[in-house]
Amino acid sequence: MAADQLNPGATAAEVAIAVAGGLGVTPGAVQDRLQTVTLTVDVHQWVQACDAVAAHGFLVMDWLSAVDQPPDLRVVAMFVRHPDRARGVALARILVRTTVGDDPLASLTSRWPSAAWHERETAEMFGIRFEGFVEQTPDGVSTSPRPLLTAGWPAPPVQPPLRKTAVLPARAARPWPGLREPAEPPALPGDGHRRRTTGRRPLPPGVPT
Amino acid sequence: MTTPHGVIGLVAENCTVCMICVEECPVWCIDIGSHVEVEAVESRRPVRRTVLDSFDLDYGLCMYCGICVEACPFDALHWAETMTPPEAAPARLIHGGDRLSEWR
């Protein structure tokens, strides 16, 4: 991607379109909505896309996380370009997004060491595996994302807790009081009517079905 | 709401056991027990009526969001100005229908 084709003050949308063109992804990959420019790329282009965005001055990997929106599990990373008034560069952000499947996602930690914290959190909360993860720790180099929150817990969560499919143990242990039916009366001839068996609310989330 | 953060009271006569408050409560703190009474009416199909047996609200769980008060179609639940008193035993925080009806 030739970063010098655009002027340094190009808007986030211009940069995202240029990056999308360089990667050969569909024009619909760039969305400019709610003051956020989103670039959607294929999962195998993840590192390439982040590199290309950074080459246009979006050097800061500000944030990385995942969104579980069934049927898709998406990983998003926000890249920020710092303002430089002398060169006419305004503050701008690009959100790079990909949909991950069962395969692991390439880690950004070799390029942005600060991504380690975010990837650790995303691995712990969403169960996403990161390939090529490296982190400098006081004890040396760590190559697998250490849990941030649940380490040392007596009962760590069985499933990644922020996945929609995760069953909340507290909700599984207690029956939902909304399911309670009034005692059935003795059956009467010609009486087929049963109260509250139709039009009921579906079970609340986090409950095993 | 101009009244201070109060307690949720019950008007048991208004409750039709529609279960909407139980279903809407985000913390599952309401539990309603009921039974069905069948009234024989001459020359017609029998009339079935759901009768309220128990109405338990766990104030150890309740977050006073007021969704149950808003959701109740029959104004059986209302905000009362009194405060829920502290208790030594957590089980005492589960207020039954008789206690809930006293809140004004």
Added chain:
Amino acid sequence: MTHQQPVVHDVGDDLRVHSLELACCSVEVTQALDRLGHPPAPTPLTRTHVLLVSGTVTLTSAPDVRAAWAQLPEPRFAVAFGACTITGGPYWDSYAVLPGLDGVVPAAVHVPGCPPRPEAVDEALAMVRAQKSAVPPYCRPSGR
């Protein structure tokens, strides 16, 4: 735990309260203790009677609660202030939150509310005073 001495409120009647502030209910507790007119003073927990826990007890903060409780001498009283501290409250179903203080330390008084009003601190302390005076004298070490 911090290396500084914990902040303890002397609320009169020879009753010293350490407020363990874990979440937002602590704003009400701070307001209530301020209004009682007894400024906080650094005091060792070994001279404190009441552990006033307000806020969400999580799996991560539970060891700190247990460590603070272990320092209190008998007779000691724990107060669970607010729905989170009693049952987990709005977070009762969270993977990270314990279903109440009672699983960590035995609470003598449970104050419902989300949050309770500051006045509820007065009521809770009155209940603690009543429970403390019911403790037989031979269970009370001298000077306490």
